[in-house]
Amino acid sequence: MTEQSRTTGTVALVTGANKGIGYEIAAGLGALGWSVGVGARDDARRDDAVEKLRATGVDAFGVPLDVTDDASVAAAARLVEERAGWLDVLVNNAGVTGGMPQEPTRVTPAQVRLVVETNVIGVMRVTNALLPLLRRSASPRIVNMSSGVGSLARQSATTDVLSTGPISAAYSPSKTFLNAVTVQYAKELADTNILVNLACPGFVATDLNGFRGVRTPEQGAAIAIQLATLPDDGPTGGYFEDAGVIPW
Ligand SMILES: NC(=O)c1ccc[n+]([C@@H]2O[C@H](COP(=O)([O-])OP(=O)(O)OC[C@H]3O[C@@H](n4cnc5c(N)ncnc54)[C@H](OP(=O)(O)O)[C@@H]3O)[C@@H](O)[C@H]2O)c1
Secondary structure, eight states: OOGGGSOOSOEEEEETOSSHHHHHHHHHHHTTTOEEEEEESOHHHHHHHHHHHHHTTOEEEEEEOOTTOHHHHHHHHHHHHHHTSSOSEEEEOOOOOOOSOBOTTTOOHHHHHHHHIIIIIHHHHHHHHHHHHHTTSSSOEEEEEOOGGGOHHHHHHOOOHHHHOSOBSSHHHHHHHHHHHHHHHHHHTTTSSOEEEEEOOOSBOSGGGTTOOSBOHHHHHHHHHHHHTOOTTOOOSOEEETTEEOOO
């Protein structure tokens, strides 16, 4: 890579950015003039997304990335290091439901493993690989895409599927697990300048739910963009949706 092609401004990496909410997070951060790494596991889908973003003026670059694969994640970190030398914002957006139905009495161990491997361990794998680059930023931010369905307070207070989702022994608990892990990251990183928070996009029409959601991907991206652009005195270890703090 030539010196001229090296990135100089704010640099972000969004996982699962080839479609849905992740694509719109990349578009939103790109619209701020940031350089945005489009993390995606499928070459064709990643290339299409990068091309589409560039056509709208975004300084997008493709980052081959399967969050469940150690070697892929290590290579992604090397690519960002070579391209930019540091990372300002990491948005851990990639996620799967594991397929429905998944009532506790019917869910398969394979469903649970896939969902935890992607939605929880994947976030930890990517975060830990990118942390050395985040530590080089003046104002590093980590945004983990959770969901209101991970809220035990909501799960135990209502059966309204709009706030709890269907009965789920893999997806919803994976977001509860992610919430707990994120609180631990915030505690460990408390004496650094890294702010790490959880975002819930609301019920968004994407592939994830067969486009049954009631919000647009752009609306879903807004809270993640807000947490990605927090001021230095912003919160850390919090759980937020557009309306504010979500109860644990
Ligand atoms: N939609 C909602 O209502 C809703 C509500 C709350 C939270 N969320 C969360 O928001 C995030 C984005 O979801 P979405 O609704 O935009 O779903 P989506 O359209 O299905 O997008 C999911 C993204 O994650 C990627 N992905 C899945 N497994 C991956 C892996 N192993 N490595 C790398 N990328 C992987 C997908 O890539 P491929 O194209 O290769 O599959 C895709 O880019 C998820 O974390 C989800 O749990 C969504």
